[in-house]
Amino acid sequence: MNLFFIILLILFSSAILAFISNRIVRGSSGIIAFIGITAASILFFTQLSIGSTYSFSLGGIQMQFGLNSFTYLFAIIVLGLGVMASLYSIQYMKGKERLGYFYFNFVLTILGMVGIIFSQDFITFFIFWEIMTWSSYLIVIYNGYSVSKVGIKYMIFSALGAYAMLTAIVSIKGIYGSFMIKDAMAAGAFNFTDHLYIPILLLIGFAVKAALMPLHVWAPKAYSMSPMSFTAVFSGAMSKMGILGMGLVLASIYSHASPEDSVNSLILKQVLGWLGGITAVMATIYALIQTDAKKLLAYSSIAQLGYIVVGLSTGTQLGVMAALFLAVVHAIFKGTLFMAAGAVEKQAGTTDMTKVSGLIRKMPFTFFASLISIIALAGVPPLGGFVGKWMLYESLITESDSYFLVIVIFFSSTAAFLYSYRFLFGLFLGQEEKETEHVKEAPLTMVIPMTILALLLIVTGLYPGILFEPIAHGMEYLGYSNVNWDMSVLNNIWGEQTNMSYIFTSIGVVFVVVILFISLKGYKGTRNVGTKEISTSGEIPLEHENLTYQLDYYKPFERAAAPLYKRSMNKIWNDIGNALEAVFNFTRRIYTGNGQTYALFVIIFLVILLIFKDSLFAN
Amino acid sequence: MEDLGLKIFGAILTTIMAFAVGMTYGGIVRKLTARVQNRFGPPFYQNFLDLVKLQSKKTNIAHGFMGHTAPVWIIIASITVLMFIPILNGNLWFPNLNFHGDLIFILYMMVFGSLGMALGAGQTGNPNSAIGVTRGLSMMVGYEIPFVLALVALMVQYHTTSIQDLMQIQHESGTWLIFSNPFAFLAALFASLGMFRYSPFDIVGAPAELASGPMSEFGGKYLGTMMTGGSIFSFIKLTLYVDLFLGGAGNPDHIGIWATLAGIGVLLIKTFTLYMVPVFYGWVSPRYRTEQAIRYFWGWPTALGIIGLIWAVY
Numbered sequence: 001m002n003l004f005f006i007i008l009l010i011l012f013s014s015a016i017l018a019f020i021s022n023r024i025v026r027g028s029s030g031i032i033a034f035i036g037i038t039a040a041s042i043l044f045f046t047q048l049s050i051g052s053t054y055s056f057s058l059g060g061i062q063m064q065f066g067l068n069s070f071t072y073l074f075a076i077i078v079l080g081l082g083v084m085a086s087l088y089s090i091q092y093m094k095g096k097e098r099l100g101y102f103y104f105n106f107v108l109t110i111l112g113m114v115g116i117i118f119s120q121d122f123i124t125f126f127i128f129w130e131i132m133t134w135s136s137y138l139i140v141i142y143n144g145y146s147v148s149k150v151g152i153k154y155m156i157f158s159a160l161g162a163y164a165m166l167t168a169i170v171s172i173k174g175i176y177g178s179f180m181i182k183d184a185m186a187a188g189a190f191n192f193t194d195h196l197y198i199p200i201l202l203l204i205g206f207a208v209k210a211a212l213m214p215l216h217v218w219a220p221k222a223y224s225m226s227p228m229s230f231t232a233v234f235s236g237a238m239s240k241m242g243i244l245g246m247g248l249v250l251a252s253i254y255s256h257a258s259p260e261d262s263v264n265s266l267i268l269k270q271v272l273g274w275l276g277g278i279t280a281v282m283a284t285i286y287a288l289i290q291t292d293a294k295k296l297l298a299y300s301s302i303a304q305l306g307y308i309v310v311g312l313s314t315g316t317q318l319g320v321m322a323a324l325f326l327a328v329v330h331a332i333f334k335g336t337l338f339m340a341a342g343a344v345e346k347q348a349g350t351t352d353m354t355k356v357s358g359l360i361r362k363m364p365f366t367f368f369a370s371l372i373s374i375i376a377l378a379g380v381p382p383l384g385g386f387v388g389k390w391m392l393y394e395s396l397i398t399e400s401d402s403y404f405l406v407i408v409i410f411f412s413s414t415a416a417f418l419y420s421y422r423f424l425f426g427l428f429l430g431q432e433e434k435e436t437e438h439v440k441e442a443p444l445t446m447v448i449p450m451t452i453l454a455l456l457l458i459v460t461g462l463y464p465g466i467l468f469e470p471i472a473h474g475m476e477y478l479g480y481s482n483v484n485w486d487m488s489v490l491n492n493i494w495g496e497q498t499n500m501s502y503i504f505t506s507i508g509v510v511f512v513v514v515i516l517f518i519s520l521k522g523y524k525g526t527r528n529v530g531t532k533e534i535s536t537s538g539e540i541p542l543e544h545e546n547l548t549y550q551l552d553y554y555k556p557f558e559r560a561a562a563p564l565y566k567r568s569m570n571k572i573w574n575d576i577g578n579a580l581e582a583v584f585n586f587t588r589r590i591y592t593g594n595g596q597t598y599a600l601f602v603i604i605f606l607v608i609l610l611i612f613k614d615s616l617f618a619n
Numbered sequence: 620m621e622d623l624g625l626k627i628f629g630a631i632l633t634t635i636m637a638f639a640v641g642m643t644y645g646g647i648v649r650k651l652t653a654r655v656q657n658r659f660g661p662p663f664y665q666n667f668l669d670l671v672k673l674q675s676k677k678t679n680i681a682h683g684f685m686g687h688t689a690p691v692w693i694i695i696a697s698i699t700v701l702m703f704i705p706i707l708n709g710n711l712w713f714p715n716l717n718f719h720g721d722l723i724f725i726l727y728m729m730v731f732g733s734l735g736m737a738l739g740a741g742q743t744g745n746p747n748s749a750i751g752v753t754r755g756l757s758m759m760v761g762y763e764i765p766f767v768l769a770l771v772a773l774m775v776q777y778h779t780t781s782i783q784d785l786m787q788i789q790h791e792s793g794t795w796l797i798f799s800n801p802f803a804f805l806a807a808l809f810a811s812l813g814m815f816r817y818s819p820f821d822i823v824g825a826p827a828e829l830a831s832g833p834m835s836e837f838g839g840k841y842l843g844t845m846m847t848g849g850s851i852f853s854f855i856k857l858t859l860y861v862d863l864f865l866g867g868a869g870n871p872d873h874i875g876i877w878a879t880l881a882g883i884g885v886l887l888i889k890t891f892t893l894y895m896v897p898v899f900y901g902w903v904s905p906r907y908r909t910e911q912a913i914r915y916f917w918g919w920p921t922a923l924g925i926i927g928l929i930w931a932v933y
Contacts, residue, residue, distance in 0.1 A: 360742060361683060371738075381728050393723050397774055403928055406771055407764065414763045417730065418756050421737055429685065429741035430749060496780045499719035503728075506699045506716070514691045514844070521840055525678045531744025533680075535835055549746040556909030557757040560917070 002054045003047055004065040004118050008111060010040045015107035022100035029103040030090035037086045037110055041079040044114075050473075053120060064120035064180065070474035071117040073324060074244050077331045078113045078237045084449035085236075088339050089229035091443040092346055096227075102142055106230060108135035109238065116241055121179040122169040129165070129241075133158045136238060139230050140222050147225045154218040157208050161215070165205030168198045185252040202249050203272075210242030211302045212309055213279035214569050220286075223298035228342025231294075235301040236335035243305070243327050246312055247320070251478035254315035270402065272313035277405050280306030280412040285564055288419040288554050293341045293351040293427055296419055297334065300377065303412060304330045310409060311392050316399040317480055318492060322391035324471045329384040329460060333373035336453040337423070340370040343442035343450070344427050353426030354550045355435070358531055360428040362439045367428045369450035376457045378420045379413055382503045384460030384467075387490060389413065394492035418554055431548045432531045462504050463488050630702060634851065636883075637701055637858075641850030642666045644891065648898050655902050666846070673843030682836055685742040690841050692735020693848035700728050700855050705862060707869030707882045708786045721780040722770055725859070732848065733759070740833035751832025754909045755823040761916035762813030768924025769807035772800055773863060776931035782859070786867040795866040802927030804864045808896060809920035813912065814856055815894075817901030820912050828906075857890035865889050 014036020018029035053066035067075070086106070093099060112132025119125040137158070141151035173179055175195060176187045184190070190199040204215070211219040223235050253268070280303045287299035308330065311323025343366045344359065345351045360367045376385030396406045441447065460467055465487030472483035484491060488500040534547070541547060558565065590601075646663040653660025681687050703720040720728075733755065740748035773796060774780050777788055789795055797804045813820045824832045837845060861867060868889060869882030907915065 358744065360685065364684075375734070378730075378734070379727060380731050380734060381724060386724075386727060389727070390723055394780065397771060397780065398778075403771055403775055403932065404925075407768055407928075410767045411760070411764060414760050417734070417759065418753075421734070421741075421752065421756055424738065425741045425749065425752075429738065429744075431744045431746075492780065494779055496721045496784075497719065498721055498724045499716075502716055502719040503699070503724070506702050507695050510695045510698045511691060514694045515688065518687070518690060518840060518844055521674075522677065522679055525676075526681050527678060528681045528683070531682075531742075534743060534745040535830065536745075537830055547744065547746050549749040554753055554757060556754065557760065557913065560757070560761070560910040560913035 011111040018103035161208030168201035206245035224294035236331040276309030277408040319395035326388035357430040358432030369454040372454040641854040676839035679839035689739020690844035696732030697851035743836035761913035765806040765920035766810035769803040772803040772931040806924035819904035
């Protein structure tokens, strides 16, 4: 049997097994899911070689599984994060209801994504896309009745995207006569000259998963209300499937663009770039007013995906590279952050930042992982996030004409410091309250994946070349030639560079010297105090007095940016929904459900037919 | 190996110079402010005395891990940025890694210290510190916009993202960038008001309102180390402005000892002049509220920055 099938079969059987085993031994399904995903990953990374394909036919349609260097990049994200999240999930989901149901869908989602990565034709692509959508929908509604509305919203938008994609796929088959993705790319099916609607419909389908404005409204709640161990995959890996699709479409537009295409693709660049930019800004300013850490992270995910879309929209070598690099790094740090939020939720009972604070001494490892991820998220040197941001800015400044987009992106990433700090302060810093005294560090199997991912962020900062290599191969598959990369030097086309090893050396040397100085100097005279021993300007706070500052955290910023907060895509979609409802109400007057009315319609139809008999059947 | 030793010596020398200049400037401003307010004021070397006092305290209060490392973050940011900014154009005495890290890197690295400071202040649990931090971060979103507009304008106008190249362009053409793109300079100058946090933008420390904001829980060796980092940092900001807009200092054709000293002299004159802008502005202004400060930067400074960018493109 073929290796592609074996990997899919392992995943599928472990999904089934996880579903059944929970009935036999309670809590065993998590372990089975972890083993299944790990086994599939080991097989994938050791046995499967890039470029191998396997064709088969089903119902007379030729289908093909295969692995190319572009999708290999996404396989790293999906399987890497999948293994970590399933390991984390064992303890996180412990003691919860319906574990069989959860893990069945969890593994099935991974299976869907692996299937998407394998598929070389649109039919298998679409089938696995739907498997992924449906199983993730079932997890979104896992938390019961209260989230059913969230699930419906997710489903509606996913269905919208799926129909758009299906229309495009059928059109491609009709026009170019092949379901193969590679054929369509080579034939220029995504180009703007002949059939404008095909790339647009496909992009709509992918933009839903990538949570691009205006199709993002399902994301904040769907991300924050699912179990955190799944959200790590949901936001980290699944949103990247949208990026995978967009990359395929856009890159083949740019690399196969003919001269007469240039006007159209210029418009496309601008439209997509600005959509990404506005997504980033709006999601960022909404992220910083959230009081729930999970929701904050959900909005921040949308913002980060906005950057990735901006990078893709430039279409230049550096820009696409930045986008793909950010995609991988985002999967790492956002996966870690959702896991950290989940750890806090598990240990302290809630992630509401107005209720939890000062966990740093109680959960030091979770804090460390969050700190590293937040530094990467904010794009502060020297971690992986900075590398991506640097390339994104340089590509926008040096290779494109959209200079104002740089400012928009910069605004959003400066404002991102606000919510980054809010997350750390809200959960881990600030006053230590009595309510959280009992909190302990999360179990080992939850801490290990977080720590591994956090360390990966440091490695990708020092040696971004580790990721550049697969990215460069992937881009060569998409049609870019001579993709430049160095192990730890970043270059732009004007010849400037940033050398990560020098930065690491400088930071490392100063860090060691100063930390030794500050720790050793007056070591005996240094007194460690808690958060209650603070200067209060002479007043002595009473026992019950609250010194926590968590409510209305960025009120001044909110006031300053008030005009921005008036815009809400939710409102617009609600208006569209209401308008549609009115239309449907009108149709209900025609389709009343009453047999008499339908009989009347038949009579009216016959009458019309009789009256226009001559003109209709003239010959 | 000899080369490396010389470089390390140069790096230490640069740091000491930046530290001394920053501290002295701070002292001079204290004295001048006092005279303007009709007080006698401390001597200009008062900051050094303060530092000695702080570092020789026998007991220190540590507020957990982040509080302990906050000064380290500030020093890291200061010294790293210092290493990557050209102090004198083409001078061998001062190490210059600018070839290995361009403007975008500098821009992001400058935030590193504030982030560490914010985290340290957060762990102390003092509500005043937290309020100060939120104000500081909010204001940063304000002044970074005109600042980045100005920088992007320069980068686009001269097709380089390297400070060294921008200095070289000014040296070769003989025109400072302040004249070739005045709007960008004005936008950046307004942004510097927020960066130096003198009145009316002293909302972070906010004397008599927030105690001293993020700093309120730090004392002894911690405050002393922070002061050191802060002094180096204010010198860096000034040098960056001088490098970008005022032609920098030093002449790559003459690198002898006297030329170097002359270069340092020019650098001191230029940086001090620039430093007086936020100080003078502060003397005559009362404090803004946070949202007013943010709105201030999003008003005329941003408009000037946009004009500067359009000027640069066309």
